[in-house]
Amino acid sequence: MAIMINSEFGDVTIENGVIASIAGAVVNKCYGVVGMAARSTKDGIVSLLKGDKIARGIKIEVEDNGIVIGMHIAVEYGVNIHAICDSIIHNVRYKIEEKTGLKVHKVNVQVESVRVQE
Secondary structure, eight states: OEEEEEETTEEEEEEHHHHHHHHHHHHHTSTTEEEEEEEOTTTOOEEEEOGGGGGGGEEEEEETTEEEEEEEEEEETTSOHHHHHHHHHHHHHHHHHHHHOOOEEEEEEEEEEEEOOO
């Protein structure tokens, strides 16, 4: 589903995948985040998404002239999960509103796994 923006100069359509790609790029730059994660519906195993597949771990919903972003992440062991999530919420909201002009109502972050470095 795409988001339509009407202005005096014309109409702009922004696909959900574009918003998800922006959010994924922002999340991957946050300290302590290993990457986006996706849980298999078949067996419940969490896999780490890399490269151009990062948007698969992000869900965009349109609500009341704004958007709600849901994302699944994997974090490094030993970091403060609450601080990471607060940083993600703030950074994603700021960047999406700055780049698209859309109002972000909520950013929901689910930590799917913790990666232990060997």
